[in-house]
Amino acid sequence: xxxxxxxxxxxxxxxxxxxxxxxxxxxxxxxxxxxxxxxxxxxxxxxxxxxxxxxxxxxxxxxxxxxxxxxxxxxxxxxxxxxxxxxxxxxxxxxxxxxxxxxxxxxxxxxxx
Amino acid sequence: xxxxxxxxxxxxxxxxxxxxxxxxxxxxxxxxxxxxxxxxxxxxxxxxxxxxxxxxxxxxxxxxxxxxxxxxxxxxxxxxxxxxxxxxxxxxxxxxxxxxxxxxxxxxxxxxxxxxxxx
Numbered sequence: 001x002x003x004x005x006x007x008x009x010x011x012x013x014x015x016x017x018x019x020x021x022x023x024x025x026x027x028x029x030x031x032x033x034x035x036x037x038x039x040x041x042x043x044x045x046x047x048x049x050x051x052x053x054x055x056x057x058x059x060x061x062x063x064x065x066x067x068x069x070x071x072x073x074x075x076x077x078x079x080x081x082x083x084x085x086x087x088x089x090x091x092x093x094x095x096x097x098x099x100x101x102x103x104x105x106x107x108x109x110x111x112x113x
Numbered sequence: 114x115x116x117x118x119x120x121x122x123x124x125x126x127x128x129x130x131x132x133x134x135x136x137x138x139x140x141x142x143x144x145x146x147x148x149x150x151x152x153x154x155x156x157x158x159x160x161x162x163x164x165x166x167x168x169x170x171x172x173x174x175x176x177x178x179x180x181x182x183x184x185x186x187x188x189x190x191x192x193x194x195x196x197x198x199x200x201x202x203x204x205x206x207x208x209x210x211x212x213x214x215x216x217x218x219x220x221x222x223x224x225x226x227x228x229x230x231x232x
Contacts, residue, residue, distance in 0.1 A: 045223075046220065049219075104156065
């Protein structure tokens with residue numbers, strides 16, 4: 001089955017800097033890779049996703065890149081702000097036949113002003 | 114659009130009792146619903162996948178007789194934690210997806226979660 005590895009587990013940056021979080025997956029058949037932001041005690045919120053037919057997707061300060069050959073995808077946040085501080089999870093589809101997601105272990109991002 | 118609610122938001126119960134958690138899709142019909150468990154400072158762990166009208170598919174290591182899942186309609190799924198014990202204390206989150214929504218059913222919409230504390 002699918003396995004998702006996420007690095008780093010914690011990331012501290014200064015306001016205005018960029019932050020990059022990386023994930024690798026094991027199942028080459030996976031075709032959907034979302035990123036979620038979760039604040040303490042709240043539900044995960046989808047911030048961006050990418051499908052296997054594209055290599056990059058951008059939405060304002062957030063971008064995701066996908067390398068299918070290497071089976072890894074990354075989240076890029078530019079011009080970080082204190083409100084970006086949260087736990088970020090990457091995920092991948094469990095198997096091509098379904099829509100269940102397997103999550104990475106999460107990255108705690110701290111943006112200091 | 115695509116709102117998912119959960120009830121209750123938190124519950125405290127005594128060891129040995131059963132607790133039912135409801136998950137509802139409010140403005141769409143959910144083809145599939147998922148149940149996750151999240152321990153403090155950990156990731157979301159998929160417990161089971163359920164499709165309306167059929168038995169849930171449980172992940173390895175999740176006891177189906179302890180975590181009863183019912184998906185009786187396209188807008189409601191319930192998770193019952195039977196004979197709860199302190200080690201079952203966790204944050205339980207449901208999500209729902211629909212092939213009828215944009216994206217072909219891949220995107221999952223999460224409920225707000227239920228904090229279960231077993232004394």
